[in-house]
Amino acid sequence: MVSRCVSPFFLRQHAMSDIFGIPTQVILGQLLLGLLNGSFYAMLSLGLAVIFGLLGVVNFAHGAFYMLGAYAAWFLWGRFGVNYWVALLLAPLVVGILGVGLERTFLKHLYKIDPLYGLLLTFGLSLIAEGVLRELFGSSGQSYPVPDLLKGALDVGFMILPIYRVWVIVASLSVCFLTWYLIECTRLGANLRAATENPKLVQAFGINVPRMVMLTYGAGVALAAFAGVLSAPIIQVSPLMGSSLVIVVFAVVVIGGMGSILGAILSGLSLGVIEGFTKVLYPEASNIVVFVIMAVVLCWRPSGFFGKD
Amino acid sequence: MFYVSLLIMGLIAPWLGIYPVYLMTLYCYAIFACAFNLMLGYSGMLSFGHAAYFGFSSYITAHLITVYKLSTVVAIFAGMTTSCLLGLVIGFIAIRRSGIYFAMITLALSQLVYFVCLQASFTGGENGIQGVSRGDLLGLVSLKDDLSMYYFVFLVFVMVFLFIQRVVNSPFGQVLKAIRENETRACSLGYFVDRQKLLVFVISSTLAGLAGSLKCVVLGFAALSDVLQATSGEVILMTMLGGAGTFIGPVLGAGIVVTLQDTLSDKVGSWVTVIIGAIFVLCVMAFRKGIAGEVHAFLSRRLEKGAPSENP
Numbered sequence: 311m312v313s314r315c316v317s318p319f320f321l322r323q324h325a326m327s328d329i330f331g332i333p334t335q336v337i338l339g340q341l342l343l344g345l346l347n348g349s350f351y352a353m354l355s356l357g358l359a360v361i362f363g364l365l366g367v368v369n370f371a372h373g374a375f376y377m378l379g380a381y382a383a384w385f386l387w388g389r390f391g392v393n394y395w396v397a398l399l400l401a402p403l404v405v406g407i408l409g410v411g412l413e414r415t416f417l418k419h420l421y422k423i424d425p426l427y428g429l430l431l432t433f434g435l436s437l438i439a440e441g442v443l444r445e446l447f448g449s450s451g452q453s454y455p456v457p458d459l460l461k462g463a464l465d466v467g468f469m470i471l472p473i474y475r476v477w478v479i480v481a482s483l484s485v486c487f488l489t490w491y492l493i494e495c496t497r498l499g500a501n502l503r504a505a506t507e508n509p510k511l512v513q514a515f516g517i518n519v520p521r522m523v524m525l526t527y528g529a530g531v532a533l534a535a536f537a538g539v540l541s542a543p544i545i546q547v548s549p550l551m552g553s554s555l556v557i558v559v560f561a562v563v564v565i566g567g568m569g570s571i572l573g574a575i576l577s578g579l580s581l582g583v584i585e586g587f588t589k590v591l592y593p594e595a596s597n598i599v600v601f602v603i604m605a606v607v608l609c610w611r612p613s614g615f616f617g618k619d
Numbered sequence: 620m621f622y623v624s625l626l627i628m629g630l631i632a633p634w635l636g637i638y639p640v641y642l643m644t645l646y647c648y649a650i651f652a653c654a655f656n657l658m659l660g661y662s663g664m665l666s667f668g669h670a671a672y673f674g675f676s677s678y679i680t681a682h683l684i685t686v687y688k689l690s691t692v693v694a695i696f697a698g699m700t701t702s703c704l705l706g707l708v709i710g711f712i713a714i715r716r717s718g719i720y721f722a723m724i725t726l727a728l729s730q731l732v733y734f735v736c737l738q739a740s741f742t743g744g745e746n747g748i749q750g751v752s753r754g755d756l757l758g759l760v761s762l763k764d765d766l767s768m769y770y771f772v773f774l775v776f777v778m779v780f781l782f783i784q785r786v787v788n789s790p791f792g793q794v795l796k797a798i799r800e801n802e803t804r805a806c807s808l809g810y811f812v813d814r815q816k817l818l819v820f821v822i823s824s825t826l827a828g829l830a831g832s833l834k835c836v837v838l839g840f841a842a843l844s845d846v847l848q849a850t851s852g853e854v855i856l857m858t859m860l861g862g863a864g865t866f867i868g869p870v871l872g873a874g875i876v877v878t879l880q881d882t883l884s885d886k887v888g889s890w891v892t893v894i895i896g897a898i899f900v901l902c903v904m905a906f907r908k909g910i911a912g913e914v915h916a917f918l919s920r921r922l923e924k925g926a927p928s929e930n931p
Contacts, residue, residue: 368719416904425719426665427903430859433852434899441892449889554730557848561727564720594738601731605712608724612715 332590338469340586346475346544348582349482350537354559355566355574356486357533360493362568363506364526367417367428372534372559373552374436378405379535380542380551381443384454394457394543401539406532413527418520436553443549451546478540485536486575493571502526561604567617577615625867629773639769640837645877646776647834652857652869653783654826659855660864661787662819663799667722668729669827669854671709672702674846675732676828681748681841682741691754691762695832702828703821705732710820714813717802726848733846747842751835762836772833779826784866786822795819856895859902862909871911 354372361369369375382401386392392400412435420428460474493499505512505519513519538552545551559578566577581600589596607614633639651673658664676698683694713724736742743749753762762768786792794815797805806812835841844850853876861872876895883891902909908916 368723416900419904426722427907429665429667429719429722430855431900431903434896434903437852437896437899438893439896441889441894441896444889444892553848557726557730560723564716564723564727568720597734597738598731601727604724604727605731608712608715 335469337587337590340590341583342469342471342475342479342586343589344583344586345479345579346582347585348579349479349486350541350555350578351559351562351582352486352575352578353482353537354534354555355562355578356489356571357530358559358563359566359568359571359574360489360533361527361530362563364502364523365413365417365428366421366425367432367527368425368560369527369530370429370432370556371412371436371439372432372531373554373556374439375405375409375531375534375552376538376541376555377443377547377549377552378408378439379538380454380545380547381447381452381538382535383539383542384452384547387454394539398536398539402532402535405535405538406528409531410524410528413524417527418524436556440549440553447549449549451548451551454542454547456543474543478544481540482537485533489533490571490575558600561600563614565600565604565607565614567614570616573614573616626777629777633766633769639765641877641881643769643772643837644834645874646772647830647837648854648857648877649870649873650776650779650833651827651830651854652861652873653779653866654823654830655854656858656863656865656869657783657786657819657826658823659858660862660868661792661799662795662816664717664816664820665722665855666713666820666823666851667726667855668709668732668848668851669725669824670846670848670850671729671732672705672824672827673831673834673850673854674841674843675705675736675831676702677831677835677841677845678736678742678748680832681751681835684751684754684836685748686741690758691836692757695829695836698832699825699828702831703825705828706821706824707817710817710824714816714820726851729846729851730848733843733848736843736846742841742843745843747840748835749840751839751841753836753839768837772837775829775833779829780866780870783826787866791815791818852899853895856899856902858909859907860898860909862911862913862915865909865911865915868909868911872909 354376358369358372361367361372379401382404383392383394383397386397386400387394416431416435417428420431456474460477462473464471464473464476491499493502501512501517502522505517505522509519541551562578562581563574565581566573581603584603585596585599588599595602632642651669655666655669658666679701680694680698683689683697684691689697709725709728712728713721716724737744741748753768755761755763756767756771760767760771762771787795794805794810797808797810798812798815802812831845834845857872857876858869859872860875861870862868879894880891883894887894906913
């Protein structure tokens with residue numbers, strides 16, 4: 311009789327054992343967060359890898375496009391009352407069009423010269439984006455509401471799962487898988503991969519390579535913007551949200567190797583999870599664990615785990 | 620002749636009414652940019668994380684002066700040594716890749732240094748280290764006076780400038796240029812390319828550390844912004860704008876960027892970032908040689924036109 315008066319939550323926790331002296335609930339919660347961060351890393355490094363593969367440009371502005379996606383969703387909601395689901399489609403479209411415009415205006419001229427110039431150009435563009443948005447909306451974060459359908463949490467017995475976070479993981483993994491499928495298993499993807507290896511020959515076959523390049527850049531940044539919309543309800547929408555993220559994504563890409571799509575996805579996910587575990591076991595190192603792993607991987611395997619060169 | 624006139628101008632500048640602290644900050648950033656130019660302009664290596672050496676050395680010097688009360692020159696040397704070692708470690712890891720990967724690795728590792736500086740106890744987190752006294756120069760001359768500090772910094776700047784000239788115009792410098800032009804060829808000629816690259820990396824990071832230490836003594840504080848990624852971006856801009864691969868270019872670029880930030884920051888707020896980004900874009904699209912580089916190319920073309928019968 312006494313046990314029935316006690317809250318069932320306590321009973322469950324009492325039955326759980328601690329791992330390394332940390333409650334299992336905390337570890338699983340961090341695992342979820344790690345998967346969440348990992349899926350963002352995966353989506354962003356995927357876009358970066360696709361853009362680098364075809365354009366040879368390391369898109370430093372990837373973080374800025376992620377940020378622009380989040381701002382687009384927030385702006386559409388604030389000004390036009392556009393709901394989350396529409397924003398998920400509209401924001402990446404808008405940002406993708408912007409990306410296409412930037413590719414036509416600036417990047418197109420840089421393909422023949424040292425790829426470092428592409429990095430520097432996109433760096434400059436990211437500064438412009440950050441500065442303009444900071445001037446327009448201020449540097450403190452804006453909040454974006456969680457859509458009604460995804461509010462609340464599921465109690466699955468051994469832990470509490472916020473529904474929105476589960477949705478983010480599911481959505482990003484699906485998009486990653488879709489992209490991978492598109493590139494590896496379809497005709498369009500085959501053309502893309504061929505153009506990466508030998509653009510002139512592919513163009514000789516009659517395929518419009520410059521247009522494909524332009525659309526690839528648009529698609530890559532749209533992917534980043536999509537990640538931005540997904541993250542808007544959980545992170546403060548601020549002009550600086552992309553700049554520190556993009557550096558971690560760079561490290562993820564170096565670890566995974568730039569050449570491989572699957573490598574980008576797997577490295578992103580696993581590094582997110584590792585970061586989550588580090589936060590539990592040794593919180594001070596959680597910011598730097600990805601960089602430390604990168605340093606170690608470079609000493610042991612310079613082209614990354616899945617790298618081709 | 621050109622350099623002699625600059626030297627004279629530098630010597631008399633405080634008497635012309637130009638604010639000495641502004642000039643000293645300029646010299647510090649000029650040293651930073653010249654050190655960076657050694658790698659970018661002469662060796663073709665783009666390091667995206669040079670602020671790590673600049674800022675970390677500044678922190679070490681500030682800490683040694685405020686907590687351990689070491690003399691100024693000793694503290695500056697200690698800062699230089701730290702950035703030398705840091706450059707050795709980071710360089711060793713980064714040299715394994717080249718080109719774009721090298722840039723990304725240096726970026727990531729400097730971000731690591733940033734987080735360490737943010738969290739370490741001695742750095743004071745977001746506030747940095749305040750109240751760094753200027754002390755004196757080897758017990759002879761007090762540096763608290765702006766004028767004597769100015770001549771000390773100017774002297775260091777001239778020495779660094781001459782040192783870099785010596786390095787570039789030496790056989791080692793020629794090998795660096797060869798590596799920049801065609802690394803495989805240099806390797807096939809028998810040069811130990813990796814060792815040379817590591818050496819220039821360490822020299823560059825040491826001088827960047829010198830710049831950071833000097834700056835913290837001049838201004839009296841070490842700030843977290845010195846290790847920020849934005850500072851790395853600034854030094855790249857200074858070098859590119861001024862002209863990578865020239866001697867006077869980085870100095871020019873540093874002068875422009877420091878002046879720009881000084882005059883614009885209180886007037887236009889966040890637009891400074893936009894302007895810097897726009898200058899970056901402009902430099903990459905239309906102005907790759909930078910100011911000094913374009914002037915140099917222009918003058919070379921004029922000289923060629925003036926003597927057409929030399930090479931039929």
